[in-house]
Amino acid sequence: KSFEENKSTFSIDVDNGSYTNFRRFINDNQLPPKDAIRVEEWLNFFNYDLEYPESSDEHPLKITSEIAACPWNEEDDLLMIKLQGKMPPPAANLPPSNLVFLLDVSGSMNDENKLPLLKKSFKLMVNRLNTKDKVSIVVYAGAAGVVLEPTSGTDKKAIIAALNKLNAGGSTAGGQGIELAYKLAQKNFKKNGNNRVIMATDGDFNVGASSDKAMEKLIEEKRKSGVFLSVLGFGMGN
Numbered sequence: 001k002s003f004e005e006n007k008s009t010f011s012i013d014v015d016n017g018s019y020t021n022f023r024r025f026i027n028d029n030q031l032p033p034k035d036a037i038r039v040e041e042w043l044n045f046f047n048y049d050l051e052y053p054e055s056s057d058e059h060p061l062k063i064t065s066e067i068a069a070c071p072w073n074e075e076d077d078l079l080m081i082k083l084q085g086k087m088p089p090p091a092a093n094l095p096p097s098n099l100v101f102l103l104d105v106s107g108s109m110n111d112e113n114k115l116p117l118l119k120k121s122f123k124l125m126v127n128r129l130n131t132k133d134k135v136s137i138v139v140y141a142g143a144a145g146v147v148l149e150p151t152s153g154t155d156k157k158a159i160i161a162a163l164n165k166l167n168a169g170g171s172t173a174g175g176q177g178i179e180l181a182y183k184l185a186q187k188n189f190k191k192n193g194n195n196r197v198i199m200a201t202d203g204d205f206n207v208g209a210s211s212d213k214a215m216e217k218l219i220e221e222k223r224k225s226g227v228f229l230s231v232l233g234f235g236m237g238n
Helices: 017-027 039-043 113-125 158-163 174-187 213-223
Strands: 061-069 077-083 096-105 135-139 144-152 194-201 228-232
Touching: 017 039, 096 113, 113 158, 113 174, 113 194, 135 158, 135 174, 144 158, 144 174, 174 194, 174 213, 213 228
Parallel strands: 096 135, 096 194, 194 228
Antiparallel strands: 061 077, 135 144
């Protein structure tokens, strides 16, 4: 067979957000925007009960492939490429975590797919924590404050109770919140551990330091201390 192009690229990203986003639009009786459809994220959503053998040597990836006739076009073949990275160690063998949840509880977070979804998501994480882990919670709206001092990962009731009490209202003092979260993370620093601020927001920063440059500089400086930042976005429109 002849090919117009004898080279191809493909994504190894295992994100499946495009499918869940599409499903949400359909459940709301809407068509998703064209650029929200990413075919590889649809393919990766489903479990095909396939075997993905792990690398047994020094290489981090194991690649296997299968080829078959294309059922809807006899001129073509379908090639399936399976990639498996080395699996992470079991949770029991992970380093201890010092986590600070930095949660936006401003008025714009009131929608069902923002603060309520945030609470459900963080509860899933809390259920995976163990005795080596510590969790603190900082919230910000018109001002920032600590709503949960460092708490053992085994005290899931206390962490979940603090999450359940959160309500949305006020403006967005994001700059003040992130400073407080980093301060708390540094105070409870775990050597050789996972020291991380996990920020959840719909993207509004309208009180305090809010420029991209200022935030980028702050995050880079804090990273040098061994405290890292993960950001989770909620909702739409920002």
